Amino acid sequence: MKAILSGLFSGLQARVLAMLLAVLVVFGALTALMLHRQAQTQHEVERVSNAAMQEVAEENLKQRGENMVGPLAELLVNPLYYHDLDGMGALLQGALKQHWIRYVYVFDPQGNVLHDGSESIPGYGLAMEDALAPAAVAAPSLNTQFSDSVMDVSAPIMIGRERLGGVRIGYDLDAMRTLQQRASLQLGTRLKALAEQQLLWMLLLGIALMAVGGAVLWAIQRWLVRPIRSLADAARKIESGHYDVLTSDSARKDELGELIRAFRHMSQSVARHDRDIRTMAYTDALTGQANRLAFREALDERLTRLRGTGRQLALLFADIDDFKRVNDTLGHDVGDEVLLEVSRRIRDVVQRLGGPGAMLARFGGDEFVILVEASSPGMDVRATATALGDALVEELGAPLELREREVFLGISIGISMYPDDAATAAMLMKNGDIAMYQAKLAGKNCARYYDNVMNQAVERHVRLETELRGAWDRGELSMVYQPVFRVSDNAVVGAEALLRWHHPELGEVPPTVFIDVAEKTGLIEMIGPKVMVAACRDAARWPSVDGGAPPFVSVNVSARELRSGDLPRSVAKSLDYSGLDPGRLLVELTETAMIGDEAHAGRLLQQLRATGVRVWLDDFGTGFSGLSHLRRVPVDGVKIDRSFVADILHDADDLALTTAIIAMARSLGITVIAEGVENRAQYELLRERGCDLAQGFSLAYPMSADEFIELCKRTRTDELPV
Template sequence: MNNAQLNYHCADILVVDDTPDNLRVLSTALIERGYKVRCTKNGAMALLTAKKDPPHLILLDIKMPEMDGYEVCEQLKLDSSTSHIPVIFLSALDDVFDKVKGFAVGGVDYITKPFQIEEVVVRIQHQLALQAAKAEIYQLNNALEQKVRQRTLQLEEVIQQRDREIVKHKQTQKKLFYQALHDALTGLPNRTLFMEHLQKALHRITRNKDYLCAVLFIDLDRFKIINDSWGHAVGDRLLIAISHILKECSREVDTVARLSGDEFTILLEDLQDTQDAIAIAERLLEKLTAPIHLGECKVYIGASIGIVFGSVAYQTVNELLRDADIAMYRAKALGKGRYAIFDREMYDRTLHLSQLEIDLRYALERQEFLLHYQPIISVATGRLTGFEALLRWQHPKMGLIDPGDFIEIAEETGLIVPIGEWILQEACQQLYIWQQKFATTSLYISVNLSSKQIQQFDLVDKLAKILDRTGLNGKNLKLELTETMLMDRGEKTIELLFQIKEQNIQLSIDDFGTGYSSLSYLHRFPIDALKIDRSFVSPIDAEGKNCEIVRTIITLAHTLGIKAIAEGVETSHQLAVLKKLGCDEAQGYFFGTPVNFQLAEEILVKNV
């Protein structure tokens, strides 16, 4: 079956992803919709499969071992037998640099994980429809030439017939041209058309120093929640309603476009002043903050907007769009529902974070991580009861980096999972070494768990293997979780915690009182301790005032039959108040800062 005859509901699709779950979800969903699906787990096999029997379309993951998706795409485009195959990238990478690179190596589309199957199917149908239509045009042209040659002697008929191929051809071309440059759902210009308009705007800037334009990059703040709660049909209607709002708030000369998903852009041309762009952004935020009525549904969406102004400093449209995207993410970081104007500091910070992410990916294998240990003391006796293991990164160029500067990146990229496993392994191993060296089994090591680790289906098995490898008894390991992590998945979390407790591992709630907790749920969690956040301990003064919240948490803990542990103890009067209130354990600079394992051993020598 050639491309012109292709029925895209039964097309042959090659899915390339090193994650079995992704392969299973995609292949199952596509097969159910009538597609023929083949799957491969790495780039090399994908190239062999595509060359041997070229598919109609390839869904390609980016982050794969040995050969990433970018290289696979480049190899496909270099081979004449596979260069025509449309490639749609599927990736958890959501940075504008990654998207731009995907299109630069030959990708026709870019879908960010986690994806919605309906969106993937629509994108596939769109690309297959384009392929089929292009082939149809090619055949129509061939047919036209053949008929002209065959009917040379019947000139009048030839002319009439030719006029009728031409009309159809133009209609088809016009339709394809529109489809290729507009979003199928909203009818707005798509990325391709928007970039064309943006390129023309940059040319105007070079010709006229007084010409001013701006790009607004708009990302909806709560679209995923609404889409998941109300369903995709409502989500689509919302996107259409949003497109109308954006057009109403802009001017005739402006270009409103939908880039992908819930991302929109507006090119504001021929501005009189920078304040004009700010006024439009403020008007948009006001409209998008108000409730949007979709029949019987009333939804609240909100948006974050990045603003960048065109200048002769921009050499390409990609640079301009990149900076608008950076400004949008800055607006989100500042609390959403606002706009941010791009400046050089944002770009420098983005570059810094990008480089930090790259370095972080190699830090584990290069053994650049280390643990510091902060002593935990019995309030009643003043004796050492354990250590909290705290991660540090010994960067080869930037020196010792605290987790506050890289943990968020690790969370976003998923690197926190292998890093978290390393922390558990290292902490348990170190405590076991100390147990043998100092002949003590009463001390425990406390380790923070991330939300990503809690979501791992094999967490319980991993914990068991770590205890088995290190020889540490589960009773000497305490895992710290936040209130939000406990409440996120309700019953599933309770079941998981009980499975962990079966290994005698202790559990505590970290920073208690600062997050969302439900007292009706609290007694159901098999928790051994509540850790009082430093923000409640710090206000305690020399007269013992400002300790009401601390007293309440200690009372709550003891009512539940568990310990209360205070963090951030820095003064003797804070310790005295905690002792009076019956707090069980404490940690903070008053007892000692986090130290490396050599200095931790010196503390052990004085306490065992």
């Protein structure tokens, strides 16, 4: 009932109903006004009719009286002249018999009654004393006068010019008024009957209008409101995500039928586009697997269903090892082909071992996530996840053959369990990511389960990142310099700028720890330019050694700084700020920093060398391409990695490699620097092999800028520094 009332009093139907009610109100008002006017008219008609009837009746009565009194006066001449009372009585009695006559008098010239039409004539000889008598006695001719209740008509009785007397007849006006009232009542009754008949017709007309209005409302409800309301309901369902709401076509041929058909086609089109959008929104465009959004919704739904049941669920967070190297060396097109093949292999393993409830999704890049759920009460989810992880490591360890070449990859997998490791989707995914990160730290191409120790390590990493962001401004980061010696004469020729972090709570944070954090978080792009400026500023104060040139300063530059393309401008800004001679600045880059786009790196390094800045290749021999970089990248020196120098006294292979690097570099005119020299024997062996420069703890520990200045001021000695 409430819905019906709501339908009646809302929307288009309500407007039509309001219009009909307004018409009925106007019609009622007009009817009331017309009835009121009709009543006024009836009263006016009755008043005018009464006045007219009274006027006509009085005029007729006057005419009748005059017509009667005049002839009667002539007939009374002889009886009055001869004083024949009987003759007068006979004439007067005939007059008295007529209707409405109240009295008849024959009087003498003095106004005394001679006869009144009765037999006894009780007023004979008496003077007429009524108010109308004087005018009647004195009237020279026919005279009509009125009082409240009588019309008096008199006439003189003349014989020749002699006045014998006169005659008066009094007509009863009350009787006339009685007749008049009777006529007025009949007129009023007739007018009332006409008014009632007219009111009946007005009521019938109002009922007809209401019937027509009801028919119009029904027609609007049937042919207009109901279809429009159906379209509105369909629109609300479409808004809530239910698109297939109009399955049948309308047979109507009018405009509304066209609207219904257009709306149906629109809903079908929206449904089709929604399916396409959902496919795009929930599917990875490259591999066709579920994406992050689809996986997260599925994970939330499954956790809601499993909550409180005691059943387990495993999440495997997988990341392809060294996939960036594929994109950098082979290009993104080959990288996409690799991802397709990897996705196919992972899908096959998941379908074979994951069970019917397993789900695979690609999170983007080289990240894949797998969901394993117990398909039966006896299924061991942890065992299934372990078997699945081992199978994935084995499958992805096999080479991929693409474009007539083999690509070797691996996969690192982190596994987190519900409800043992986390109770929410966000924590489950976070813990899986942490476990995957630990798998990479464990050597890659393996699977690791999450535990609390991993979480502590990640929390420490996050804390270090947070603290490192403001460490420079708080003065916690400082510069130290490790001297570089010329092997031939033990002279100090330069120093490598190193960054140290003294945390007020953690103490000295190892460079390998916070530099790794800075590299992974991108903070190195903020810290690197500041290190460059500080190193150039300190080096500008260094004195010359033994009258020669002042020492150089070498600054390590990260791969991120090189890829940003802003390195030449940053170096130029540091030189301008400090006033340091460009020839005294060396930029150190690792081989891995240039892998992927050697052409871009070569252009940047060429710009640096054009300004006088020298470029060294750090950790030489540990990269993917080895000595080939000396041919493709413009460098001024190479630093032999400490891993080769450490065993040159005991490992023939390391000695051979070191000797080969020195020989090849010298043949190309490139300076050779050995790092990690820990004892005098290594130093002497490097001198024999022709190494140019060396640095290490046995030569000098890293020191402050002021301490390095004091070292430079010492006279040269043949003995190595302690």
